[in-house]
Amino acid sequence: MFSKLIFKQIPDEILIENINNFDLSQTLDCGQCFRWTKISDNSYQGIAYGKVLSIQQEKNNIILKNTNKEDFNNIWKNYFDLITDYSEIWKTLSNIHPFLSEAYNYCPGIRILNQEPWETLCSFIISQNNNIPRIKKIISNMCELFGDKIPNSENCFSFPSPKILAKLSENDLSPIKCGFRAKYILDAASKISNQEINLESIKNMSIYDAEETLKKIKGVGPKVAQCTLLYGFHRLEAFPIDVWLKKIMATYFQGKSPDLFGKYAGIAQQYLYHYSRMNADKLF
């Protein structure tokens, strides 16, 4: 619980002590986000909500640098999902399957981030039939070309708004090298900016209606929709099935439905995805 978080403030830094089920590299390198860079073995720098943050982990303590109490309370506390008790969530997942337990034991420090819905949607449109290093590169190029320079930062840029992107042509997007996905980005940007699709209203929809709404965008299918709902709307029941999850299901959960994982299926999915990617020999 956040009420139990112990935090201390020194100028421009926030220290959180004795936090469990939190591992910076497991959380930032598990494929859910694309705008964080590893600075050293225990520290990262990244951009979200138009702010630059440096963050470092020392055992069960985390230090947020280049920030303040206001941004911590308004942005980062929720962004890193520090208010959720993952040990409590694990209790409901722990008896489902031995392979899920094996995955959890490998990466119990994963947190599902609360990312911005538009950035998440756009990022996972770019992710299709693509690999993570190149996804990061495309997004970085897009922000640098079309986002706003973040004040007092060293060449850091915000994620461009739908409104800005909707004015562009496929040709304008060619420098970011996103290939056939350019028309999908533009369709998403225009449908969001002209209110044909209202991201705010998706928050109150059933998971089914939310997916159907997102799939009205060209280039958004079940996988991209589920990723958007999990990482951008914190719908923990969402269960994106990509090539890795297909292999995992075929190897260990044959004939089983994603319903097996219940209301925290998305978190289960993240343990399974990360563990399997890091230990590909576990799959057929």
Added chain:
DNA sequence: GACCAGGTATTGC
């Protein structure tokens, strides 16, 4: 040069 990467749209049956 073929194959793959956190898929989807299109086509053909």
Added chain:
DNA sequence: GCAATACATGGT
């Protein structure tokens, strides 16, 4: 409905 194929780009 379901299976096969094209799709931009860059890395093995």
